[in-house]
Amino acid sequence: MEVLYNNIPTGVGSKGKLRLGSEDERQLLLKGARWAVEKGFGDKEDLLHTESGGCIEGADPDLISKKAYERGRAQQGTLGSGNHFTEIQYVDEIHEEKIAARLGLFKDQITVMIHTGSRGFGHQVCTDFLEVMAKAVQKYKIDLPDKELACAPFNSPEAQDYLAAMRAAANYAWANRQCIMHWVKESFMQTLNASPTALGMSLIYDVAHNIAKVEEHTINGRKRKLVVHRKGATRAFPPGHPELPLAYKDLGQPVLIPGDMGRASFVLIGTEKAMQETFGSTCHGAGRVMSRHQAIRRAKGRAIYREMEDMGIIVRSAGRETLAEEMPEAYKDISNVVDVVHNAGISKKVAKLRPIGVIKG
Amino acid sequence: MPIEGLRRIDANRLEIPKNYKAGMRTNGIIFVDEVLEKGLETGAIEQVANVATLPGIVGSSLAMPDIHTGYGFTIGGVAAFDIHDGVISPGGVGYDIN
Numbered sequence: 498m499e500v501l502y503n504n505i506p507t508g509v510g511s512k513g514k515l516r517l518g519s520e521d522e523r524q525l526l527l528k529g530a531r532w533a534v535e536k537g538f539g540d541k542e543d544l545l546h547t548e549s550g551g552c553i554e555g556a557d558p559d560l561i562s563k564k565a566y567e568r569g570r571a572q573q574g575t576l577g578s579g580n581h582f583t584e585i586q587y588v589d590e591i592h593e594e595k596i597a598a599r600l601g602l603f604k605d606q607i608t609v610m611i612h613t614g615s616r617g618f619g620h621q622v623c624t625d626f627l628e629v630m631a632k633a634v635q636k637y638k639i640d641l642p643d644k645e646l647a648c649a650p651f652n653s654p655e656a657q658d659y660l661a662a663m664r665a666a667a668n669y670a671w672a673n674r675q676c677i678m679h680w681v682k683e684s685f686m687q688t689l690n691a692s693p694t695a696l697g698m699s700l701i702y703d704v705a706h707n708i709a710k711v712e713e714h715t716i717n718g719r720k721r722k723l724v725v726h727r728k729g730a731t732r733a734f735p736p737g738h739p740e741l742p743l744a745y746k747d748l749g750q751p752v753l754i755p756g757d758m759g760r761a762s763f764v765l766i767g768t769e770k771a772m773q774e775t776f777g778s779t780c781h782g783a784g785r786v787m788s789r790h791q792a793i794r795r796a797k798g799r800a801i802y803r804e805m806e807d808m809g810i811i812v813r814s815a816g817r818e819t820l821a822e823e824m825p826e827a828y829k830d831i832s833n834v835v836d837v838v839h840n841a842g843i844s845k846k847v848a849k850l851r852p853i854g855v856i857k858g
Numbered sequence: 859m860p861i862e863g864l865r866r867i868d869a870n871r872l873e874i875p876k877n878y879k880a881g882m883r884t885n886g887i888i889f890v891d892e893v894l895e896k897g898l899e900t901g902a903i904e905q906v907a908n909v910a911t912l913p914g915i916v917g918s919s920l921a922m923p924d925i926h927t928g929y930g931f932t933i934g935g936v937a938a939f940d941i942h943d944g945v946i947s948p949g950g951v952g953y954d955i956n
Contacts, residue, residue, distance in 0.1 A: 784924030
């Protein structure tokens with residue numbers, strides 16, 4: 498845990514150990530995780546097990562503000578704060594024996610889950626384009642019940658610019674996780690004195706859960722191109738879908754559901770029913786029941802890290818406040834959430850993972 | 859107590875009918891069982907209904923069981939729009955992109 502904590506830059510506005518020039522940053526916005534692999538962070542095989550190969554086409558670095566570039570340069574290769582984490586976990590339950598085996602999962606196995614995104618870069622892209630969209634709403638005379646729904650017609654320049662900037666942020670996030678995964682492998686190598694291959698460390702899957710993508714879906718028997726917005730929702734494509742890597746083609750797409758730091762996380766698999774009912778989507782996590790503010794008040798006078806230790810979970814965090822915001826009771830019970838998507842048939846439970854070591858921002 | 863104006867489709871699906879709110883072009887579907895339904899925020903239900911008013915929405919305005927109130931769109935929300943007559947909205951992706 499100490500090695501991991503030292504190797505992964507963590508915390509609010511944390512600065513990375515990568516020293517990026519502006520050309521590096523442009524390249525990573527275009528190439529995503531591919532950029533990271535080219536720079537020596539991880540293997541080409543990782544990209545096969547990453548949604549969209551870790552790089553979505555159509556990103557345009559010229560549409561990114563100076564402010565976003567600045568925030569992005571310092572924060573590539575950092576975990577950040579809030580609900581983001583790197584966890585050492587173990588496989589507590591296997592729900593689908595055959596699928597789990599094909600993914601390389603077995604009971605009591607140690608796993609590592611990384612939950613982070615595009616950091617301040619993506620935040621700035623969103624902020625910048627909310628301003629653009631507020632104007633677009635006036636320009637295109639769109640009647641909205643809430644100004645926070647600011648949007649633009651898909652074919653307008655405003656919408657296309659947002660899409661290209663959002664894609665750059667998506668690529669930033671894939672590069673970020675690729676770098677962090679590399680440092681996770683290095684940490685295990687350092688500590689256990691064995692190579693990732695010898696330790697059986699390979700990527701099961703890397704998937705986004707806050708993204709808009711142009712996808713083909715069959716609606717009333719007709720194939721149509723749609724822009725699917727998933728916000729706190731995970732793609733869950735069924736067996737046979739052309740976007741799946743060869744190794745998982747007959748299984749369906751693996752889905753990762755990061756939970757709160759005390760209870761559990763899940764691995765699910767995509768289904769045909771998700772394709773029919775939810776544009777190939779499922780849940781993304783536990784979902785908060787308390788606001789961050791409420792959680793901080795509720796945690797007053799308590800030592801959350803000690804409570805976690807009593808549960809057998811070691812926590813390292815850059816910020817005391819983060820631990821209060823993120824205490825397990827601030828979230829819904831993830832098992833309830835996952836049971837609903839499983840019972841509704843929009844994805845299937847494969848394995849339940851429990852945390853033993855948590856690194857928080 | 860069931861939430862007024864909503865209709866339970868089955869054990870895991872709750873419908874926001876199209877007539878729940880003026881301007882809705884389609885219905886909303888929230889994937890929750892009766893336990894999670896108790897914790898549903900009114901604000902989040904309104905947001906799922908609001909998304910159903912957006913131009914070019916295809917199918918239902920959807921929300922997953924981890925739904926909670928977000929910027930404009932709920933966190934846990936899924937919405938698809940036609941690329942010819944639909945829209946794209948940064949609030950539908952959120953600040954924490956990817």
